[in-house]
Amino acid sequence: MLTKQASKHDTDFYGWTQEQASILRAASPVDARLDIDNLAEEIEDMGRAEILAISSLLRQTLIHLLKSAIEPESQALTHWLEEIITFQGDAVLAFSPGLKQRLDLEKIWRVACNGATRTLENRGVVVPQLPSACPLSLDDLLDPAFDPGAATQVLSAAIQSVAKHGI
Structure with missing residues (x-):
């Protein structure tokens, strides 16, 4: 069981944090000095920090892709x-x-979209209407073989489609 948990810690840290917090809360206190509730909350927070970190990295990726698609001659x-x-x-x-x-x-x-729009407009760039849904999937964005040029082309095509068809 320890090997399985150690493996999960390495392969699915978020899942591991949520599972461990749940186990801590369900366990009978072995030592009254342990602050079970706060320990469980801190472990859960570590998992939430992972979500925030990945979300932030993906947001920054998309902002730069949008700027590249909107202002390719920059x-x-x-x-x-x-x-x-x-x-x-x-x-x-x-x-x-x-x-x-x-x-x-x-x-x-x-x-x-908001971040890219505000940054570009601040530089005097007229930003076209952007797609309401992300033209790239999470699988696209998290692909180890990700190609920024191809992703920029996907965004460019989606932006042009919105301009042409209003979609």
């Missing part, structure tokens, strides 16, 4: 592509399977 394009590679790679490395159902891609997308 002098900052090389920097944006480097940022995409860094943020997306970090998201892949930090991801564990138990997080997938906890990540709200549509909310991350809306926040990324």
